[in-house]
């Protein structure tokens with residue numbers, strides 16, 4: 001029986017760049033990533049996404065400006081836990097991203113995304129997100145640096 005844990009992942013975008021954060025501790029440390037994390041028992045996915053974004057870079061997004069763009073499922077050889085990651089993007093937001101204990105934020109022009117310093121799977125599904133195409137990706141890892149098999153499909157809507 002697979003166990004499933006829900007996570008959020010938010011990307012702020014402008015017409016020229018995407019905001020990534022360098023994870024300073026914990027899971028995925030030293031990788032550039034979107035902003036997000038676990039969902040607490042009594043909160044909705046949207047509430048969790050907006051809370052984590054604010055906690056990690058002090059930027060606020062209104063629920064109506066958060067676009068649900070994708071879903072990622074991560075499984076790991078020998079581990080029953082499946083990570084179910086809900087991916088969102090926003091182009092309208094309030095505040096300037098600042099460094100927190102968790103993350104060091106930086107804007108990257110779209111032709112300078114640091115894929116070699118990101119999770120291996122990101123290069124495989126970013127193209128869908130960057131063109132605003134809802135997607136559903138499944139990635140089966142061996143350890144954290146090898147993808148044994150994966151699939152990414154376009155969705156009609158999220």
Ligand SMILES: CSc1nc2ncnc(N)c2[nH]1
Nearest residue numbers: 009028033034074119121122
């Ligand atoms: C554990 S595999 C994994 N890939 C990821 N890509 C982007 N953001 C994450 N949180 C990711 N986790």
